[in-house]
Amino acid sequence: MKTNHKRANKSMARYQKLLILLVLLVLVPIATRAYETERVVLVIIDGLRYSEGLGDPNAQYVPGMAALAEQGAIVDNFHNDGFTWTSRAIPAIWCGAWTEINTFSDPDCDGSTNNTTELPTVFEYYRQQLDRPATDCVYTLKALCPWKASLDPEYGPDYWPLYHAVGSTDEDVFQETEAVITQLAPHFLLMYLADVDHAGHVGVWDDYLQAITTADSLVGRLWDVLQADTAYAGKTTMLVTNDHGRHDYDFTGHGDGCEGCRHIQLLAIGPDIQTGLVSEIARSIPDITPTIGELLGFTTEAATGTALLELLEEVVGLESSQLPQRPELKIFPNPANPMTTMTFNLSLASELELQVYDLSGRLIRTILDHYQAAGQVQITWDGNADNGQALSSGAYIIRLRTETGVRFGKVVLLR
Numbered sequence: 001m002k003t004n005h006k007r008a009n010k011s012m013a014r015y016q017k018l019l020i021l022l023v024l025l026v027l028v029p030i031a032t033r034a035y036e037t038e039r040v041v042l043v044i045i046d047g048l049r050y051s052e053g054l055g056d057p058n059a060q061y062v063p064g065m066a067a068l069a070e071q072g073a074i075v076d077n078f079h080n081d082g083f084t085w086t087s088r089a090i091p092a093i094w095c096g097a098w099t100e101i102n103t104f105s106d107p108d109c110d111g112s113t114n115n116t117t118e119l120p121t122v123f124e125y126y127r128q129q130l131d132r133p134a135t136d137c138v139y140t141l142k143a144l145c146p147w148k149a150s151l152d153p154e155y156g157p158d159y160w161p162l163y164h165a166v167g168s169t170d171e172d173v174f175q176e177t178e179a180v181i182t183q184l185a186p187h188f189l190l191m192y193l194a195d196v197d198h199a200g201h202v203g204v205w206d207d208y209l210q211a212i213t214t215a216d217s218l219v220g221r222l223w224d225v226l227q228a229d230t231a232y233a234g235k236t237t238m239l240v241t242n243d244h245g246r247h248d249y250d251f252t253g254h255g256d257g258c259e260g261c262r263h264i265q266l267l268a269i270g271p272d273i274q275t276g277l278v279s280e281i282a283r284s285i286p287d288i289t290p291t292i293g294e295l296l297g298f299t300t301e302a303a304t305g306t307a308l309l310e311l312l313e314e315v316v317g318l319e320s321s322q323l324p325q326r327p328e329l330k331i332f333p334n335p336a337n338p339m340t341t342m343t344f345n346l347s348l349a350s351e352l353e354l355q356v357y358d359l360s361g362r363l364i365r366t367i368l369d370h371y372q373a374a375g376q377v378q379i380t381w382d383g384n385a386d387n388g389q390a391l392s393s394g395a396y397i398i399r400l401r402t403e404t405g406v407r408f409g410k411v412v413l414l415r
């Protein structure tokens with residue numbers, strides 16, 4: 001009797017535990033975002049040549065960004081692979097592609113020339129797909145006539161960002177950015193700093209260097225502002241880049257295909273970004289917008305670039321304190337020749353994607369893309385691409401995305 005009583009108590013305790021777990025699952029909102037990143041801040045420093053920026057091993061003029069790089073990641077081989085001037089390169093950052101530009105006379109700007117992009121922009125993808133108001137998508141820059149929305153019929157003016165075009169110096173733009181953060185707390189913010197390019201064109205070397213030092217300190221101050229704000233701290237990814245560099249033979253100009261014009265900076269820092277990583281994988285301007293989409297959870301369907309997955313935290317095997325947990329991904333055998341089996345457990349039914357990327361972030365194969373019931377999933381991959389072609393030996397990234405999170409794994413093919 002006594003034993004039976006004990007057993008009954010035990011099963012009652014088990015039942016209570018199950019009940020608590022069920023209640024927790026109902027109370028804890030199911031995470032629909034895959035990353036810890038909830039907000040993205042993009043900074044563009046116009047016309048900063050890499051040799052005076054993070055390309056300088058001593059980081060003489062950019063000590064602030066060098067310090068941030070130690071807490072985040074740099075793509076050392078980052079290039080402008082198209083037009084090395086502002087009016088084409090900045091839209092390429094927005095669109096994730098080298099978009100066509102349409103020029104028109106804008107009555108809102110006293111009839112002066114203005115532009116729109118052919119392809120949708122990061123602002124439009126973000127606002128349309130996530131149904132966000134303009135106040136949640138802010139673009140700060142000095143007082144200029146801002147561009148107008150893309151001509152894409154699915155996107156366009158309804159999804160254009162809120163422009164704060166104020167003042168005449170980078171310091172003015174920074175102060176406006178700080179005010180926007182405090183007052184609007186947008187989930188997506190772009191701060192555009194123009195003074196470095198301007199100082200370069202004026203042609204006084206010391207002024208050019210001073211403009212870089214100022215921009216560098218503003219980036220550091222911006223990160224400090226974000227970390228001191230509870231809406232942003234610990235859940236914001238900041239990306240700092242340039243539209244183009246400057247000639248390696250003449251700092252006053254830019255616009256051709258020389259290495260000085262092409263080689264630019266990509267610094268990333270945030271909760272999903274690896275710490276202290278210097279990536280050598282070749283990347284370029286169109287990869288920025290898909291990276292923002294990956295982090296915030298929207299697609300960038302007209303982009304030609306691909307997300308910088310190699311900068312993201314390797315989360316395989318990492319324990320998450322949140323319920324429900326991201327599924328753990330097992331790959332065996334690894335190295336594979338060429339067959340390998342991927343196994344993971346889904347705690348809840350979920351939309352899922354299981355995909356293979358190459359090391360430059362190109363999607364090679366979609367193994368699974370469907371709604372999956374809870375339970376263990378086991379799937380064999382044959383080492384082939386989507387077109388049936390056998391992939392060559394080497395390392396590939398496996399990306400498992402469910403409604404509760406993203407996991408990455410690496411598989412090596414040895415044929």
Ligand SMILES: [Zn+2]
Pocket residue numbers: 047086197198201254
């Ligand atoms: Zn310029």
Ligand SMILES: [Zn+2]
Pocket residue numbers: 246247248253254255256257258259260261262
């Ligand atoms: Zn050049």
